[in-house]
Amino acid sequence: MKRSDWVKFIGRSLSAVMIMFGSQSVLAVQPFNMTKGVTDISQRVFDLHMLILYICFGIGILVFSVMFYSILKHRKSKGHKPATFHESASLEFIWTVVPFVILIAITIPATKVLIEMEDTTKADMTIKVTGYQWMWHYEYIDHDVNFYSALKTSRDEIYNREEKNPNYLLEVDNELVLPTDRKVRFLFTANDVIHAWWVPELAIKKDAIPGFINESWTNITKPGVFRGQCAELCGRDHGFMPVVVRAVEPEEFDQWIAERKGKANKNFAALENAQHTLANSN
Amino acid sequence: MEHAESNYYIPHGSYWPFVGSIALCSFMVGFSNLLNGASWGKWLMVVGGIILLVMLFGWFGAVIRESESGAYNEQVDVSFRWGMFWFIFSEVMFFAVFFGALFYARTYALPWLGGAGTGASTNIYLWPGFEAIWPQTANGPAAIGGEFKPMAAWGLPAINTAILLTSGVTITWAHHAMKANHRGQLITGLFLTVALGAIFIVCQAIEYYEAYNHLGLTLGSGVYGSTFFMLTGFHGMHVTIGAIILAVILVRCIFGHFKPEQHFAFEAAAWYWHFVDVVWLGLFIFVYWI
Amino acid sequence: MSTTAAEGHHADHPSGIMRWITTTNHKDIGTLYLWFAFIMFFVGGFMALIIRSELFQPGLQFVDPQFFNSMTTMHALIMVFGVVMPAFTGFANWMIPMMIGGTDMALPRLNNWSFWILPFAFTMMGSTLFMDGGGPAGGWTLYPPLTLQTGNALPFVVFAIHLMGMSSIMGAINVIATILNMRAPGMTLMKMPLFVWTWLITAYLLIAVMPVLAGGVTMLLTDKFFGTSFFNAAGGGDPVLFQHIFWFFGHPEVYILILPSFGVVSTIIPTFARKPLFGYSSMVYATASIAFLSFIVWAHHMFTVGMPLAGALFFMFATMLVAVPTGVKVFNWVCTMWRGAMTFETPMLFSIAFIILFTIGGFSGLMLALTPADFQYHDTYFVVAHFHYVLVPGSIFAIIAATYYWLPKWTGHMYNETLGKAHFWLSAIFVNITFFPMHFVGLAGMPRRIPDYALQFSDYNQIATIGAFGFGFAQLLFLWLVIQTIRGGAKTTDQVWEGAEGLEWTLSSPPPYHSFTTPPLIK
Ligand code: HEA
Numbered sequence A: 001m002k003r004s005d006w007v008k009f010i011g012r013s014l015s016a017v018m019i020m021f022g023s024q025s026v027l028a029v030q031p032f033n034m035t036k037g038v039t040d041i042s043q044r045v046f047d048l049h050m051l052i053l054y055i056c057f058g059i060g061i062l063v064f065s066v067m068f069y070s071i072l073k074h075r076k077s078k079g080h081k082p083a084t085f086h087e088s089a090s091l092e093f094i095w096t097v098v099p100f101v102i103l104i105a106i107t108i109p110a111t112k113v114l115i116e117m118e119d120t121t122k123a124d125m126t127i128k129v130t131g132y133q134w135m136w137h138y139e140y141i142d143h144d145v146n147f148y149s150a151l152k153t154s155r156d157e158i159y160n161r162e163e164k165n166p167n168y169l170l171e172v173d174n175e176l177v178l179p180t181d182r183k184v185r186f187l188f189t190a191n192d193v194i195h196a197w198w199v200p201e202l203a204i205k206k207d208a209i210p211g212f213i214n215e216s217w218t219n220i221t222k223p224g225v226f227r228g229q230c231a232e233l234c235g236r237d238h239g240f241m242p243v244v245v246r247a248v249e250p251e252e253f254d255q256w257i258a259e260r261k262g263k264a265n266k267n268f269a270a271l272e273n274a275q276h277t278l279a280n281s282n
Numbered sequence B: 001m002e003h004a005e006s007n008y009y010i011p012h013g014s015y016w017p018f019v020g021s022i023a024l025c026s027f028m029v030g031f032s033n034l035l036n037g038a039s040w041g042k043w044l045m046v047v048g049g050i051i052l053l054v055m056l057f058g059w060f061g062a063v064i065r066e067s068e069s070g071a072y073n074e075q076v077d078v079s080f081r082w083g084m085f086w087f088i089f090s091e092v093m094f095f096a097v098f099f100g101a102l103f104y105a106r107t108y109a110l111p112w113l114g115g116a117g118t119g120a121s122t123n124i125y126l127w128p129g130f131e132a133i134w135p136q137t138a139n140g141p142a143a144i145g146g147e148f149k150p151m152a153a154w155g156l157p158a159i160n161t162a163i164l165l166t167s168g169v170t171i172t173w174a175h176h177a178m179k180a181n182h183r184g185q186l187i188t189g190l191f192l193t194v195a196l197g198a199i200f201i202v203c204q205a206i207e208y209y210e211a212y213n214h215l216g217l218t219l220g221s222g223v224y225g226s227t228f229f230m231l232t233g234f235h236g237m238h239v240t241i242g243a244i245i246l247a248v249i250l251v252r253c254i255f256g257h258f259k260p261e262q263h264f265a266f267e268a269a270a271w272y273w274h275f276v277d278v279v280w281l282g283l284f285i286f287v288y289w290i
Numbered sequence C: 001m002s003t004t005a006a007e008g009h010h011a012d013h014p015s016g017i018m019r020w021i022t023t024t025n026h027k028d029i030g031t032l033y034l035w036f037a038f039i040m041f042f043v044g045g046f047m048a049l050i051i052r053s054e055l056f057q058p059g060l061q062f063v064d065p066q067f068f069n070s071m072t073t074m075h076a077l078i079m080v081f082g083v084v085m086p087a088f089t090g091f092a093n094w095m096i097p098m099m100i101g102g103t104d105m106a107l108p109r110l111n112n113w114s115f116w117i118l119p120f121a122f123t124m125m126g127s128t129l130f131m132d133g134g135g136p137a138g139g140w141t142l143y144p145p146l147t148l149q150t151g152n153a154l155p156f157v158v159f160a161i162h163l164m165g166m167s168s169i170m171g172a173i174n175v176i177a178t179i180l181n182m183r184a185p186g187m188t189l190m191k192m193p194l195f196v197w198t199w200l201i202t203a204y205l206l207i208a209v210m211p212v213l214a215g216g217v218t219m220l221l222t223d224k225f226f227g228t229s230f231f232n233a234a235g236g237g238d239p240v241l242f243q244h245i246f247w248f249f250g251h252p253e254v255y256i257l258i259l260p261s262f263g264v265v266s267t268i269i270p271t272f273a274r275k276p277l278f279g280y281s282s283m284v285y286a287t288a289s290i291a292f293l294s295f296i297v298w299a300h301h302m303f304t305v306g307m308p309l310a311g312a313l314f315f316m317f318a319t320m321l322v323a324v325p326t327g328v329k330v331f332n333w334v335c336t337m338w339r340g341a342m343t344f345e346t347p348m349l350f351s352i353a354f355i356i357l358f359t360i361g362g363f364s365g366l367m368l369a370l371t372p373a374d375f376q377y378h379d380t381y382f383v384v385a386h387f388h389y390v391l392v393p394g395s396i397f398a399i400i401a402a403t404y405y406w407l408p409k410w411t412g413h414m415y416n417e418t419l420g421k422a423h424f425w426l427s428a429i430f431v432n433i434t435f436f437p438m439h440f441v442g443l444a445g446m447p448r449r450i451p452d453y454a455l456q457f458s459d460y461n462q463i464a465t466i467g468a469f470g471f472g473f474a475q476l477l478f479l480w481l482v483i484q485t486i487r488g489g490a491k492t493t494d495q496v497w498e499g500a501e502g503l504e505w506t507l508s509s510p511p512p513y514h515s516f517t518t519p520p521l522i523k
């Protein structure tokens, strides 16, 4: 092939690839970084993430520039003669101590955030979350409300017989409704195998372990719908047990809970029977 | 490294290792099938076991013949020593896991279930009323395996401790006799060691019988039963293997093998025996006593 | 099986298949290990391609979710135990006796057994894919209670792991005995080539942690079949106990997979920079420190299980510390290149790519170590990106580099340099296309071990899948190159590489069947 043929070839392949991707998302850039989330903690976790990322970038650029400079200049083909040095106590000392200091420096803010994350005291309300294969069960301990929450996406969508909706795989029949501006404590456990309850916007990921209870808390700052997924392999339908949190203003929440109390646990049994929907598909 | 390498004995090709793999594989496939409910599995296990025995006879037979024909120089001897030493170390790590499980369950998991430390909500919401008391409630909040009585330290286990410690003395005596070329003492010492080992195994069997029939203590008695039988069971298995090895060495001594200055097989067996001894001390202290 | 001859003779070994089954020769056994690893790489890679195909688009297209999970599980078990570990053991077998001036490995018959257990173990494990209930599908980490839901496969997998453990332990014992006992006079510990050093330390790691894994899976077996309650809260146990056991093995295991790579790179860089390795003794100490630290960081895989605060903090600090000795290594390599006279043959190219891409993987490791941030990263594709960066352009690249570096010595033939370079560029480009986008989807919130995903993750997954196929097929070129070199090619000198130093290069190419029958003189 001539040079111009190559250019054409590459151009065509590139546009083919573009079209392929374009058909999915009309070339919109899909999210590629951690969310800042909607709580004070999630914001601070995001900051930590960016801090260590920049530190790694910095060190990386430094190390690789030295290396590439050497690769470009110190070549045999350029007639460079090899030096013979093979030791330097002071250099060794510096590059042991400096990273050490940098690392200690990062762990300080990390420790602070962690301590705060672990403090589940003084909560306004408590929710017990139980993982099942493959759905979640939520129990508003102080309100005598509880229900199951399972995937709502239809099998036709999953098996490509129907157009996928924008919340594909991230939608449930019963959302977990939470108030904003209140400290909510979670108790996580599971009924069969280990699951993990994860909502990125809340920066909470905690394992739900059968026979044990783990605790966590959140305080959501703005209303909205936040979607997450089970984050511990829990069997066949691990990919199909999303978490959806709907955060509403406290007044709305009070109203909701009062309403919900009336019909509490109504569709309990029905759901229990439906729990293996996906497992029985095909 | 002052030896000349050219004298290092490199054995010719050997099919024993391959036979050994077939043996292990048959045994394991048989066992797996048995566990999955296929009763023919046990016959495959038997076949595997027999092949394994043949392999051991063949392989060790070859090694013994090579050794007696003087093929092994001092450097080969050192290789064997390192080999045995690090093998025993790996065994130590194997036991360490089960000790680890015991410590973890006892000092961390159970108290958590009982509400200690951060475990308050676990206890309140999942296991109300459960109190973690070692060993009384070590079969967990659901009292898996039913009620049981723990094994008391100062009965048979204490006697067993004495037996094993004595056997450690007798084997050391035998070793001294070996070095001094006192064949009679050597054989007596070894014989006593093997006999003590056998008595130990018998006592252990009696203890298991007691546990199952009078104490209600079984492999299924929650985490107490699990750790108890895993630790003592694997230890018992090692005593059995050690006793068999020693018995083979005893036979070889009777046949006049070994020299006062070169008798690595004997020493390897002795090391193994001491290792089994020390593990028992750990068992006695952590499983039975405290 | 000869029992009378006191000395090993050279030429009278059986030929054909019996040669390979009965061999006690370190080079034959090394070759067996390497071919085994190579074949398993294609098997494990094939499974990765199944995974990637299913993930090409959202929705379920090709496989059932349960089968997908068992692909993930088997892919990892095969790659870790069937590819990287055997490959490095193969190099150890070939090179350690030659590097330290020994005749052979210290315990040749045991050496044969270490290898000949493996095909049986992997046949047992692979056969579970055809059983009732399918293969193991609980992830390579085998966490209970999920793994206890495995069908008929469970005992087979447990026993296969026992066999792999035995193989590794015996192999490691052999390496230690060889290094401690077979060195030529004058080859002091601090004169040993770095590859030998890293293997010595790796062997210690193996002996210390493989029995731990064996014990752990044994408990799985008894929990499932004999009514024990190790991992059952109702009986006073704890599922998390298994995780502690697994990772006490698992973290040192990942250094088992990388330390020999460090050794390889530390051997190759000086050769092509024509300059001695910078900071030899600090390299040795760094390796030892990494090995030591690897025992006290395991719970960084378990930050989300709900540990006491003090525990989380301890494991975060300890994990971060690993970056210090690892950094020392990276800096030493760069300083070895600095002011050298470099040429860029294929082994060097792979080594340079190793340094860069491994460091990137190390950086993401460091990010994972930051506990609060790990709550967001954990069990997402960010972790998958991290460990593939350290494993594929890490361990696998080091294995490829070592193959190019030593193959001419082993066969006496030079490989085709042009094709080698083509293999490099294809690999280096496609490996990044495969694994870099995984950082993005991971951060954006895609969990790992799922056969289907939400729409916002689709672009990066498509790119990754394309990359995976490209990378996979580039390896066919590698296979072809290796075969071609074995069968013929330009003759090489004994030294092969202009800058190569060490005892192995004083032997002929290909080297004699028994390496040093009389010990060489060490300056
Ligand atoms: C070869 C294998 C290998 C290697 C070498 C590493 C190296 C490291 N790994 Fe990785 N890791 C894995 C294989 C490996 N890992 C695997 C397989 C998993 C997932 C298992 C599973 O769940 O299935 C995993 C998961 C994993 C986790 C758990 C993530 C999670 O599940 O949530 C963590 C968390 O701390 C971690 C951390 C690290 C760190 C800190 C290093 C460090 O050793 C890295 C050190 C290196 C550097 C940092 C780069 C070079 C250094 C410098 C240039 C110096 C200066 C730098 C600074 C001061 C920033 N790894």
Ligand code: HEA
Binding pocket: C041, C042, C043, C044, C045, C046, C048, C049, C051, C052, C072, C073, C075, C076, C077, C079, C080, C083, C084, C138, C139, C140, C141, C384, C388, C391, C392, C395, C396, C434, C448, C449, C450, C468, C471, C472, C473, C475, C476
């Ligand atoms: C050394 C270890 C190693 C190596 C080399 C690899 C190599 C690769 N891995 Fe793997 N991987 C792991 C270790 C490794 N992996 C581990 C530990 C896990 C975690 C498992 C778990 O979660 O439990 C994992 C999980 C894992 C996942 C996540 C699965 C999930 O979470 O569900 C993915 C997804 O893309 C993946 C992809 C790949 C790809 C594309 C390669 C490529 O580099 C492979 C390239 C090679 C080939 C593609 C072979 C080429 C062959 C051909 C082209 C010929 C065709 C075939 C025949 C002729 C039969 N791996």
Ligand code: CUA
Binding pocket: A131, A132, A134, A194, A195, A196, A230, A231, A232, A233, A234, A235, A237, A238, A239, A241
């Ligand atoms: Cu529930 Cu994964």
Ligand SMILES: [Cu+2]
Binding pocket: C250, C251, C254, C297, C298, C300, C301
């Ligand atoms: Cu780790």
